[in-house]
Amino acid sequence: MTARLGSFLIYASILALAPIGHALAGPAPRQVSIHVDSVLAADTHEGVDARLAPLGRKLQGLFAYTTYSLVSHQDGITECGKMIAFMLPGGKILHIQPRAVDGDMIAMEIVLFDGTRPMMTTDLKLKDNGTLIVGGPRYEQGMLIISIGASTGTHVAPPREKIEIPAEATTP
């Protein structure tokens, strides 16, 4: 009787500790696709760059600028725990490090540098295939808006033409 009760107690303890072990062990590294669009937003009444669809409509719903021009589009693939860097216009540098995939949320750290100086650091969970927009830095005659998209591969973004950053724009 005592032996059976002891066995039951051990089994219950294992059941109780299993989620902890699973959480501590963590899931296997998963690949995360990152898409970064750099957009110049200005009030020069030039409309929306055709290459921005459907991001252009999203930006028009968010902001009141009259011009949205795609400056660069970059894609990258990394995995949880590995940082990926993007060179952005205006000497900005974007570091993105996915940390974990929790359901349909991707936990990541994002650091935006102005040259070597960190402008912004954030820890967030972004929905799979969701979009985070970081804007505000002045760029040329307007503002720089950075659209950051992340997906784990189950949602495939439509292929887009890669646009390199102008050489003068990458100089800090």
Next chain:
Amino acid sequence: MAECSEISLLLGAFDDSELEPNEMQEVAHHLARCDSCTAMLADYSTIGRGLRTIAPEPMLAGFATAVTVRIDALPQPLSQRIARWWRGLGDVFGSGFAWGTGAVAIAVLTILLTTPFAERYASRRLAPASSAVSHEVAKLEQGAAAVPEALAQRDSGTRAVMAEDSQAIISRLEAEMPSVAVWSEPQSDTTVIWLPDQP
């Protein structure tokens, strides 16, 4: 054959039945033939009965209970107290039920208390510290679709709430500028962090 001088030394113990069986038998055989020792034994018996009537007998009523109470009052180690409580629980509910209930309680408490911390520990890593102004934004405000010019004036330290169907949950936000606007646009499934450019 024992002499009376030897037997007389054993008479008191014989009267109290404290002798060994062989000594009891020897004294009994001697008494059957010796009147003087028999008379001496009778005297011993008389004196013994007299003494017993003189000496008061201690009151033993409640003695066992009093001893038990004093034992219980003695300080006991925690392990013994827990074991005694456990035995008492087993007496009341049955041993199997008590063990099962205890195991389930331990399992539930372990899950409730440790799993969130373990998950948080596994999913959380410290980011490098920044000397810039720290903005703790736990969650974003649901449906806060507003123009950036207005939100740029918002105090960046404001805590807001984000709906479960929002696109991002921001747990930490540090920026070098003193004010940062953060909002969510559910219609376009987009979260915005606006960093006003400094002059």
